[in-house]
Amino acid sequence: MLDPHDIELPRRILVGKGVAGSVGDVACSIGLSGRVYVVLSSMGYKLAGDVVLSSLSANGFNVHDRRVEEAQEELSSVMEEAAKARPDFIVSVGGGSTIDLGKYTAFKLGIPFMSVPTAASHDGIASPMVSLKGLGKPCSVRAKPPIAIIADVNIIMSAPHRLLASGCGDIIAKLTAVKDWKLAHKIKNEYYGEYAASLAVMSAKLVMKHAKLIGAHREEGVRIVIEALVSCGVSMCIAGSSRPCSGAEHQFSHVLDMIAPRPALHGEQCGVGAIMMAYLHGMKWRRIRKALKLIGAPTTAKELGIEDEYIVRALVEAHKVRPRYTILGDTGLTWDAARHLAKVTGVIS
Numbered sequence: 001m002l003d004p005h006d007i008e009l010p011r012r013i014l015v016g017k018g019v020a021g022s023v024g025d026v027a028c029s030i031g032l033s034g035r036v037y038v039v040l041s042s043m044g045y046k047l048a049g050d051v052v053l054s055s056l057s058a059n060g061f062n063v064h065d066r067r068v069e070e071a072q073e074e075l076s077s078v079m080e081e082a083a084k085a086r087p088d089f090i091v092s093v094g095g096g097s098t099i100d101l102g103k104y105t106a107f108k109l110g111i112p113f114m115s116v117p118t119a120a121s122h123d124g125i126a127s128p129m130v131s132l133k134g135l136g137k138p139c140s141v142r143a144k145p146p147i148a149i150i151a152d153v154n155i156i157m158s159a160p161h162r163l164l165a166s167g168c169g170d171i172i173a174k175l176t177a178v179k180d181w182k183l184a185h186k187i188k189n190e191y192y193g194e195y196a197a198s199l200a201v202m203s204a205k206l207v208m209k210h211a212k213l214i215g216a217h218r219e220e221g222v223r224i225v226i227e228a229l230v231s232c233g234v235s236m237c238i239a240g241s242s243r244p245c246s247g248a249e250h251q252f253s254h255v256l257d258m259i260a261p262r263p264a265l266h267g268e269q270c271g272v273g274a275i276m277m278a279y280l281h282g283m284k285w286r287r288i289r290k291a292l293k294l295i296g297a298p299t300t301a302k303e304l305g306i307e308d309e310y311i312v313r314a315l316v317e318a319h320k321v322r323p324r325y326t327i328l329g330d331t332g333l334t335w336d337a338a339r340h341l342a343k344v345t346g347v348i349s
């Protein structure tokens with residue numbers, strides 16, 4: 001039991017066509033005023049820059065915008081510049097790392113953060129977690145959830161299907177993440193929150209149920225993915241950690257990020273990891289693989305563009321990434337067991 005159980009949630013979540021133009025109104029509606037520092041990726045600038053910036057100016061905000069090319073590399077310079085600009089809140093417009101860059105900077109400055117995702121590629125859209133190379137950790141660290149999320153369906157639909165499919169891999173991975181959490185509860189007496197766990201599992205099941213629709217990149221499918229990602233973020237807010245959303249399949253992905261010469265997308269790797277961890281848990285792993293295939297997400301090393309050897313090595317080293325108990329146990333898999341696991345699930349040939 002967590003006592004006190006302190007839950008901080010986003011206040012407004014706006015999902016719809018053309019809602020990027022409402023960023024300024026939403027900021028006003030939640031009582032924000034004064035100076036705003038807007039972090040935009042180049043894609044964010046192209047897809048929504050004008051709309052978001054003019055919506056903020058039109059609502060009387062004093063706007064300072066910063067375009068980032070490599071969000072992962074620009075953490076210290078953005079933090080320095082933002083601190084000088086003395087904003088009252090921060091808005092990020094872009095993909096996963098641009099969102100994380102703004103979220104972390106706002107957290108450090110102790111000011112609110114608004115998230116305007118341009119792709120549905122991972123669950124950082126609404127979560128209190130941040131994953132940035134500059135923080136020196138392979139896994140995510142806790143910050144604060146966005147005060148508002150503005151998810152423009154038109155913009156997110158126009159992003160490449162690969163990004164949406166990656167977001168689905170990240171969502172489906174909650175099935176094994178929650179199994180790991182339950183296991184840690186039973187074996188290590190770790191806090192387990194059934195409400196947060198159920199919310200994450202429900203999101204994964206909904207995405208699997210609508211895999212075909214999502215695979216066809218239909219609007220209804222895109223909306224399901226956005227809402228599922230937001231729900232996963234909320235489940236982390238409720239749990240007070242990334243536990244409902246990140247287990248051994250995430251650790252596998254974190255190791256790939258460190259060792260593979262060309263890692264794939266976060267959610268793509270987590271989806272493949274979930275197939276293998278589901279096998280270890282004795283779950284219906286073929287269902288996970290089938291859903292990922294229907295969605296158009298990778299299910300093999302080849303599709304990830306990663307050589308077999310790195311897959312096996314990531315499985316062997318995954319348990320070392322962070323002190324978090326999972327199906328991999330305290331000592332992890334042997335090389336032979338890891339190779340067998342990847343082979344039997346068809347990830348390597």
Ligand SMILES: [Zn+2]
Nearest residue numbers: 122123170270
């Ligand atoms: Zn994730």
